[in-house]
Amino acid sequence: MQHTFRLVIDCPDQVGLVARVSQFLADHGGTIVEASHHTDLQTGRFFMRHEIGADSLRLNYDSFIEAFTPLANEFQMNWKLTDSRAKQRMALLASLESHCLVDLLHRWHTGELHCDIPVIIGNHPQMKQFADWYKVPFRWVDFKSLGKEQAFSQIETLLESYNIDLTVLARFMQILPDTLCQKLQGKAINIHHSFLPSFAGARPYQQAYDRGVKLIGATCHYVTKDLDEGPIIEQSVKRISHSDSAADMVRKGKDCEVNALAHGVRNHLEDRVIIHRNKTVVFA
Amino acid sequence: MQHTFRLVIDCPDQVGLVARVSQFLADHGGTIVEASHHTDLQTGRFFMRHEIGADSLRLNYDSFIEAFTPLANEFQMNWKLTDSRAKQRMALLASLESHCLVDLLHRWHTGELHCDIPVIIGNHPQMKQFADWYKVPFRWVDFKSLGKEQAFSQIETLLESYNIDLTVLARFMQILPDTLCQKLQGKAINIHHSFLPSFAGARPYQQAYDRGVKLIGATCHYVTKDLDEGPIIEQSVKRISHSDSAADMVRKGKDCEVNALAHGVRNHLEDRVIIHRNKTVVFA
Amino acid sequence: MQHTFRLVIDCPDQVGLVARVSQFLADHGGTIVEASHHTDLQTGRFFMRHEIGADSLRLNYDSFIEAFTPLANEFQMNWKLTDSRAKQRMALLASLESHCLVDLLHRWHTGELHCDIPVIIGNHPQMKQFADWYKVPFRWVDFKSLGKEQAFSQIETLLESYNIDLTVLARFMQILPDTLCQKLQGKAINIHHSFLPSFAGARPYQQAYDRGVKLIGATCHYVTKDLDEGPIIEQSVKRISHSDSAADMVRKGKDCEVNALAHGVRNHLEDRVIIHRNKTVVFA
Amino acid sequence: MQHTFRLVIDCPDQVGLVARVSQFLADHGGTIVEASHHTDLQTGRFFMRHEIGADSLRLNYDSFIEAFTPLANEFQMNWKLTDSRAKQRMALLASLESHCLVDLLHRWHTGELHCDIPVIIGNHPQMKQFADWYKVPFRWVDFKSLGKEQAFSQIETLLESYNIDLTVLARFMQILPDTLCQKLQGKAINIHHSFLPSFAGARPYQQAYDRGVKLIGATCHYVTKDLDEGPIIEQSVKRISHSDSAADMVRKGKDCEVNALAHGVRNHLEDRVIIHRNKTVVFA
Structure with a gap:
């Protein structure tokens, strides 16, 4: 099983949201193993799950959390990052x-x-x-x-x-x-x-x-x-x-x-x- | 499409019922194309459907009805006979x-x-x-x-x-x-x-x-x-x-x-x- | 689980076959818990499975076998009788x-x-x-x-x-x-x-x-x-x-x-x- | 039916690809109605389909094509843009x-x-x-x-x-x-x-x-x-x-x-x- 981080987000939908998250991942070298998006058109809420190759990232779990928090706050995200190795x-x-x-x-x-x-x-x-x-x-x-x-x-x-x-x-x-x-x-x-x-x-x-x-x-x-x-x-x-x-x-x-x-x-x-x-x- | 008569019966279950119906069909030469049985064990009701080759029978529709009626009455059947050609x-x-x-x-x-x-x-x-x-x-x-x-x-x-x-x-x-x-x-x-x-x-x-x-x-x-x-x-x-x-x-x-x-x-x-x-x- | 005998038959199809088997079961008091029939119209072979309440029968396993054998031979049946209690x-x-x-x-x-x-x-x-x-x-x-x-x-x-x-x-x-x-x-x-x-x-x-x-x-x-x-x-x-x-x-x-x-x-x-x-x- | 443009892409997978495409869409105001991604891990090929609200975009069909072409070339994309109204x-x-x-x-x-x-x-x-x-x-x-x-x-x-x-x-x-x-x-x-x-x-x-x-x-x-x-x-x-x-x-x-x-x-x-x-x- 490949070692991955899973970034799961839900927040109000907004233009540029995916770009900013994707850019964040790219900036830190993250390869995307799996990505899923959904917008609830009735409520305007956006949902996103990324599975990112852990070895590709120039961030460990803690530094990812720290680095991502400002972006998460800006977009009022409910979010979590999980490590696929953590049970x-x-x-x-x-x-x-x-x-x-x-x-x-x-x-x-x-x-x-x-x-x-x-x-x-x-x-x-x-x-x-x-x-x-x-x-x-x-x-x-x-x-x-x-x-x-x-x-x-x-x-x-x-x-x-x-x-x-x-x-x-x-x-x-x-x-x-x-x-x-x-x-x-x-x-x-x-x-x-x-x-x-x-x-x-x-x-x-x-x-x-x-x-x-x-x-x-x-x-x-x-x-x-x-x-x-x-x-x-x-x-x-x-x-x-x-x-x-x-x-x-x-x-x-x-x-x-x-x-x-x-x-x-x-x-x-x-x-x-x-x-x-x-x-x-x-x-x- | 083969020409058949469909004999559909429901009545109280009873030993000998299938034998009597089958014997009736055999006595008149009927080949059985398809036969299905079911007993509802909760209510003791019996259900049966026969599809019989019409050409094999030595009875036409009307004479079948007439010949079968006494048996049907004996077993208190709800029943019908339909002709597959009748639409x-x-x-x-x-x-x-x-x-x-x-x-x-x-x-x-x-x-x-x-x-x-x-x-x-x-x-x-x-x-x-x-x-x-x-x-x-x-x-x-x-x-x-x-x-x-x-x-x-x-x-x-x-x-x-x-x-x-x-x-x-x-x-x-x-x-x-x-x-x-x-x-x-x-x-x-x-x-x-x-x-x-x-x-x-x-x-x-x-x-x-x-x-x-x-x-x-x-x-x-x-x-x-x-x-x-x-x-x-x-x-x-x-x-x-x-x-x-x-x-x-x-x-x-x-x-x-x-x-x-x-x-x-x-x-x-x-x-x-x-x-x-x-x-x-x-x-x- | 109800105690039953299972009578499983395959043989050449023939008018009167079901009647004879059903009559045999009725003659010995057998209540039919489940019955399934199938005729392979291409090969003319007939298949039948009966599940019979063992307590209703006035035959035990061995005497059933003995009593049924002549009928089975007459119709050239492949057949078996199994006892639901036998594992x-x-x-x-x-x-x-x-x-x-x-x-x-x-x-x-x-x-x-x-x-x-x-x-x-x-x-x-x-x-x-x-x-x-x-x-x-x-x-x-x-x-x-x-x-x-x-x-x-x-x-x-x-x-x-x-x-x-x-x-x-x-x-x-x-x-x-x-x-x-x-x-x-x-x-x-x-x-x-x-x-x-x-x-x-x-x-x-x-x-x-x-x-x-x-x-x-x-x-x-x-x-x-x-x-x-x-x-x-x-x-x-x-x-x-x-x-x-x-x-x-x-x-x-x-x-x-x-x-x-x-x-x-x-x-x-x-x-x-x-x-x-x-x-x-x-x-x- | 909402008027959308569908951007369908397949190309070699690469870090930053999604970010660049998403940024392109965001830069031109595009709201994403539906987004799907897939990476074939065996062949390293990436597949992506976006359905973009046409009214949100500050580009029409032709200017989108023109504006997107350099990016497409950079990432060696097979791609097409279709208009949901075109039949x-x-x-x-x-x-x-x-x-x-x-x-x-x-x-x-x-x-x-x-x-x-x-x-x-x-x-x-x-x-x-x-x-x-x-x-x-x-x-x-x-x-x-x-x-x-x-x-x-x-x-x-x-x-x-x-x-x-x-x-x-x-x-x-x-x-x-x-x-x-x-x-x-x-x-x-x-x-x-x-x-x-x-x-x-x-x-x-x-x-x-x-x-x-x-x-x-x-x-x-x-x-x-x-x-x-x-x-x-x-x-x-x-x-x-x-x-x-x-x-x-x-x-x-x-x-x-x-x-x-x-x-x-x-x-x-x-x-x-x-x-x-x-x-x-x-x-x-």
Whole structure:
């Protein structure tokens, strides 16, 4: 994997903006491995992601930050620079279903997902076996005996103590309290097992079965306090027919969940997703 | 196209049912070109469609009906026998958008849709040009001057006078009154430009744009008095991204609409769709 | 999971065939959970699969076989009866890539794949770690020191000693000798990482990259001595673009491989696949 | 539709290139409606497409060309500037199948394809009826009486006399002679009815049926003298099963052909396709 810096920007659109950023990069010798632009014509907001060959630059990470800051301020940018070698710390929250958890662990194990996984948290103890295989610490937070409030307080403490950058709800069947949603804004990803906004809420496959749809799906989105309303990162669907029972749909839907979550997480980890109001720009 | 009879049955499931129907067909020499079965395990209802080589049978249409009736009564069947040579009479209702209308007309013209189209009805006059090309009578029902009630009464009269078997709303932008929905039950097909139940109601592409979904789609369903709630026959979806404006989504969605409607109508015309409560069995 | 018997038949088509089979089932009280028929109109061959509620039958497995044999002989059937509770014994052959192997193991572990996995065989030792996690015996056959002929002879012995019913090549990067292909006919499944017949042979992703296709895919097929020419069970594809390098295509293609192989294997294990000459009938 | 200029460039990659182009645009007040970049890391070639608000620019078309030429020369660019209001002149070549022809005509008629269609050329007279409906001159080139050489010479003359920019073979069942392929390089688009490179050559659906694939498809590509080997612009596939006859596959495949061709042509007309050796960059 080539060593790169990723410069991700969003700001009000303006003539000359791209020129100034490109000139900055050129002035410091930066070769552009990948560049993506988008202007939201409705809101006049501009989005840009550059992946720059780190070895080509005559700046290191810190001096880049310092040198770029005046330009960023001039154009009122939200921006960040990330080093492709730096790994985000990702926590996985799981319950009783293993398919999403195991898929993410395997992709991480083979290097497809570039991150650290310092902890897996379960509201049931069953997922410990998979955590052990992959040598990831497993923490069981016993919702039953602790009660919901206490349990989430414990999770919050765990996320802090492990310095977690990204929290992934891999079919975690508990609704996060508003305060935690607020705190993890833009840093927590959930997989919902329907093609939202269809079948929000509980038991989406049963809802889909009852409605008689010909497609089922899954939605990977950021967690917000409005349940199942967060910015969508990725969706995946699959055809079904009258011959599929609700149980068949659960089984078939798992492939959608696994795919949507894996791609959503990967794009987030590579700084390809920018949240804009209740939507996302995904430079995939 | 081979000349066949289509025997379509739904009834309570029972041991020996398939044997009796199959024996009936064998006794009269019938070769089975295609056979499809389905049991709804929740409701215990059985569905069956046979396509039988007409030339192999020692029964004509009328004598088949007569001979089969006692068996049908014994098993409390809803059933029908259709002759593949008999063409259903299909009316097309349209407004200002031509893509679904022209697609159906072309498939009919080339023989892909096996039916007659004795009339096209518009609530605007613009679609007359396409009707003329395909030499189909066009009737403009002027909703503005007639008012909604009078206009629909006129449409109802037209459907009756043309002996219409199937009414297709090819992006017809008027909501049918309850009484007409009731009357056309199982005989009127609509195309909704979203993957229902997402974005029911008006302006689905704008809704989809505002919600930031990563898929758009279309749903072909039977018309019922509960708007956008009718049994779904077919759905089609397409990936979109942040770079698609609401206008792009309208454009891209048309392909979904055209596909879902064409396949739904085709399956209906070939007696492949059976309505069961608020869902469909589709022997595609 | 309901206890069923699966009756799978292929034979020359004949009037009265379905009636006789259905009558046989009805005479012994059998409720039909699922029934699928197909007639190949070109060759006049008939294919049928019934899934019959075992508890409803007044026959056990052995007496069913005995009672059905005369009918089967009369109609010159290739046929089999399987008990849904009986598990096939599946061997997995792997090399260095873990994605297909781990996916199958996880689906087996969660009960989605109903079979036993008595052994995993590797031509490299690396996959042992996953075998250990799932507590499946791992046998390393060292192709380098043994030589190809000796190595395959050892594999053949292993398959025999473990009484293997189905051999799955989960990205096993060795070409089976003709005699072994012959012996495993209809009982060995491979995953090829292209949408065959495109890019048969070695390095299909590089071939796809060089040709500039806009789709990549994978093909699950039975192993035959004509390499990459065996009957296809399942295919899966994915869109790519100019921005995907050959390495990206490898990564993205893995999801196709995993899906196509998992579905092919599942359909085989549920006796849903019938081989007819160089093709398959799949009652999915 | 917003009035834009499209600046399309390919050249050797170089640090500072984007900065210089962006600065040029900024210097003349250009707002960037859409920008796409791609670097082919294997060949070191850079591709760029800008869509620039024409009203924002202080240059008209001619003065832009003049002002930009020195920069273009400095960086050894292949480049073009097109005016979104200027319509390419597209000729359609057809034989006996109408589905692709009629689809393109309808998309053109409704404004989805922004071009002129000054002529339709047929090697059979049957497509004249559709040409007449859309009021496009139809020219029948009688291959039978003229012979192939004479006939193609006549087609060449027609393309010249109508000042054709883009020639689309909408299921035109004649192989263009090498000299004409050469002459129309990058300006002639064909639709092949298979997912190339599978089933190149004649009767692809029959080939697909005989091979027993589970997917059929279509490929939109530039015409080159090596038949079915031209740079691929777009591919589309569809699932099929054992129950589909070769005739069913022909019918179902038409939807793939229509889609792949329509999108390929649209992308070409919007200057979104750049040919690079035997492949394409498509900024869709």
